[in-house]
Amino acid sequence: xxxxxxxxxxxxxxxxxxxxxxxxxxxxxxxxxxxxxxxxxxxxxxxxxxxxxxxxxxxxxxxxxxxxxxxxxxxxxxxxxxxxxxxxxxxxxxxxxxxxxxxxxxxxxxxxxxxxxxxxxxxxxxxxxxxxxxxxxxxxxxxxxxxxxxxxxxxxxxxxxxxxxxxxxxxxxxxxxxxxxxxxxxxxxxxxxxxxxxxxxxxxxxxxxxxxxxxxxxxxxxxxxxxxxxxxxxxx
Numbered sequence: 627x628x629x630x631x632x633x634x635x636x637x638x639x640x641x642x643x644x645x646x647x648x649x650x651x652x653x654x655x656x657x658x659x660x661x662x663x664x665x666x667x668x669x670x671x672x673x674x675x676x677x678x679x680x681x682x683x684x685x686x687x688x689x690x691x692x693x694x695x696x697x698x699x700x701x702x703x704x705x706x707x708x709x710x711x712x713x714x715x716x717x718x719x720x721x722x723x724x725x726x727x728x729x730x731x732x733x734x735x736x737x738x739x740x741x742x743x744x745x746x747x748x749x750x751x752x753x754x755x756x757x758x759x760x761x762x763x764x765x766x767x768x769x770x771x772x773x774x775x776x777x778x779x780x781x782x783x784x785x786x787x788x789x790x791x792x793x794x795x796x797x798x799x800x801x802x803x804x805x806x807x808x809x810x811x812x813x814x815x816x817x818x819x820x821x822x823x824x825x826x827x828x829x830x831x832x833x834x835x836x837x838x839x840x841x842x843x844x845x846x847x848x849x850x851x852x853x854x855x856x857x858x859x860x861x862x
Contacts, residue, residue: 628674629675630672630674630675630677630678631678633672633675633678633856634675634676634678634679634681634682635678637666637675637679637855637856638679638682638684640854640855640856641664641666641684641685641855642684643854644664644838644851644854644855645659645664645684647838647839648662648664648838648839648842648849650839651838651839651842651843652842654843655842655843657842661847662842662846662847662848662849663687663847663848663849664685664687664849664851665687665688665689665711665713665831665848665849665850665851666679666685666687666688666689666851666852666855666856667688667689667690667691667713667834667850667851667852667855667856668688668689668690668699668852668856669689669690669691669692669695669714669852669859670695670859671856671859673698673699673702673703675856676688676699676703677702677703677706680703680706680708681706686707686708686709687708687709687711688708688709688710688711689710689711689712689713689732689850689852690710690711690712690713690714690728691712691713691714691715692714693712693714693716693717693720693721693723693724694720694723696710696712696723696724696727696728697723697724697727700727709729710727710728710729711728711729711730711731711732711848711850712724712728712730712731712732712733713732713733713795713831713850714733715733715735715769716731716733716734716739716743718738718739718742719742721739721742721743721745721746722746724743725743725746725747725750725752725754726746726747726750726752726754728754729755730755730756730757730792730829730831731743731754731755731756731757732756732757732759732795732831732848732850733757733759733769733795734756734757734758734759734783735758735759735769735770735771736771736779737779737782737783737786740756740782740783740786740789741786743756743786743788743789744786744787744788744789745788746788747788747789748787748788752788753788753789753790754788754789754790755790755792756783756789756790756791756792757791757792757793757794757795757829757831758771758776758779758780758783758791758793758794758795759771759794759795759796760772760773760776760794760795760796760812760813760816761773761796762796762798762808762809762810762812762813763796763797763798763799763805763809765799768797770795770796773812773816776794776816776820777816777819777820780794780816780820780824780827781820781823781824784824784827790826791824791826791827792826792827792828792829793817793827793828793829793830793831793847794813794816794817794820794827794829794830794831795813795830795831795832796809796810796812796813796831796832797809797832797834798810798832798833798837798840798841800836800837801836803837803840806837806840806841807840807843807844809832810830810832810833810837810840810841810844810845810846811844813830813832813844814830814844814845817829817830817845828847829847829848830844830845830846830847830848831846831847831848831849831850832844832846832848832849833846833849833850833851834849834850834851834852834853835851835852835853835854838850838851
């Protein structure tokens, strides 16, 4: 068995376990498991392994953090037709690598970025679905608008031609369940307030390997899980 096949097999088994945990968390929260979409985060994962993983049919939603990596993998794995989600920081000059390739850009953190995305989308004749990133933890290391400005920025983003506001995204501080719960609850409250005027902006992208069950309890509709599926990967 090749290394890619072995790695894919391990990732498939890990995904089954994560999906069981997603279902359990949803049921404990009085929700249906199909209300939560699992995005398998493939940052740094070898294309050969990803090809074998997709062939198993257990997952189709994949998340990438880097525009260039999504661009390369989009071409290499086109025959598998995954649904790409862009979840990392996006520079305006890299928007063209992502727009039209990702079903959703989770990390829009300004009206200026939304306008750059909208320009690219309009040129392609599409509407690009985006999520507004909100820094609910207040950590200076994290991107996103503040909770206080989130509603105003959300309405401004939704008004950009070529852009469709689908909801909101946040990240919680690692290793602190009570802080994570507060971050996720805050994002849900922001979503609920905006959705009264923007009924299509319902998505809550929140929760990663260490806290996705808490996120589901607080209303997550998308969880982004990488390490629990593919193991730790080098950072740069």
